[in-house]
Amino acid sequence: GNSVTQMEGPVTLSEEAFLTINCTYTATGYPSLFWYVQYPGEGLQLLLKATKADDKGSNKGFEATYRKETTSFHLEKGSVQVSDSAVYFCALTGNQFYFGTGTSLTVIP
Amino acid sequence: NAGVTQTPKFQVLKTGQSMTLQCAQDMNHNSMYWYRQDPGMGLRLIYYSASEGTTDKGEVPNGYNVSRLNKREFSLRLESAAPSQTSVYFCASSEEGSRIYYGYTFGSGTRLTVV
Numbered sequence: 001g002n003s004v005t006q007m008e009g010p011v012t013l014s015e016e017a018f019l020t021i022n023c024t025y026t027a028t029g030y031p032s033l034f035w036y037v038q039y040p041g042e043g044l045q046l047l048l049k050a051t052k053a054d055d056k057g058s059n060k061g062f063e064a065t066y067r068k069e070t071t072s073f074h075l076e077k078g079s080v081q082v083s084d085s086a087v088y089f090c091a092l093t094g095n096q097f098y099f100g101t102g103t104s105l106t107v108i109p
Numbered sequence: 110n111a112g113v114t115q116t117p118k119f120q121v122l123k124t125g126q127s128m129t130l131q132c133a134q135d136m137n138h139n140s141m142y143w144y145r146q147d148p149g150m151g152l153r154l155i156y157y158s159a160s161e162g163t164t165d166k167g168e169v170p171n172g173y174n175v176s177r178l179n180k181r182e183f184s185l186r187l188e189s190a191a192p193s194q195t196s197v198y199f200c201a202s203s204e205e206g207s208r209i210y211y212g213y214t215f216g217s218g219t220r221l222t223v224v
Contacts, residue, residue, distance in 0.1 A: 032209040043113075043199055043215035044152075051209060089151065093209050096167075097142075101151035 002027045004090050006100035013080055013107050021075040021103045023064075023090035031092040033057075033066050033073040038087040038102070047075075047088070080107045112136070115200050115216035122190045122223045130185040130219050132200030140203045141183035142167075142213065143175060145196040152199065158183055159205065190223045197221070 007022040025033065032051045036044040048057035053068035062077045073090060085107050090100040113134045122128055134141065139160045144152040154167030158177040172194060174186045183202075187194060197220050201213040 032212075034212050036212075036215075041217075043217045044201075044213075045215070046212045049210070049212060091212075093212075096154060096157065097213060099152040101149060 002094040004100040010104040016079045019077040023073045034091040036089040113216035134202040138202035142201045143185045144199045
């Protein structure tokens with residue numbers, strides 16, 4: 001069946017540090033892959049997406065590349081800010097959405 | 110503002126009480142979903158409605174019922190609340206044909222505590 005595995009959190013980084021949040025998936029067919037972000041007290045917002053192998057999704061300085069050979073979609077940002085503190089969810093589409101368990105990121109000044 | 114609206118934002122229930130969580134979307138989406146979010150568990154699908162007039166069980170439907178009142182509205186009912194239903198509930202919607210491109214749109218959530 002379809003599933004998504006995310007790295008365990010929480011993650012704490014200093015401002016301007018490099019961020020990587022790992023995401024691997026298991027899926028049949030050719031799913032689309034997504035990263036969602038949840039700020040405190042809010043719902044999930046779409047951060048970026050990739051719909052086919054080797055696509056790179058990007059938004060707000062975040063990037064992720066759809067790697068079919070390693071079944072991965074790792075989220076990266078070169079220089080995090082305090083305002084990036086949130087919970088990040090990796091997800092894929094099958095006949096429905098499958099979400100990872102979320103990774104909490106805290107950025108300290 | 111366009112999007113998914115959930116009410117109420119917060120609710121405290123006593124064990125055994127009933128309540129209905131409301132969700133409405135104004136994006137003309139066909140599909141709507143109810144999820145619950147628990148620490149360390151991510152989001153789990155409770156029920157979904159692929160189109161007006163249809164509903165289907167998700168991963169964790171026990172203790173819940175849903176109604177797709179019309180294309181805009183999808184409500185979630187707890188008939189006899191239990192402490193295990195303490196959670197944050199999210200409603201979401203999508204256009205079935207474009208879900209793989211645009212994903213889901215989520216509401217801001219209902220934080221429910223059952224005591």
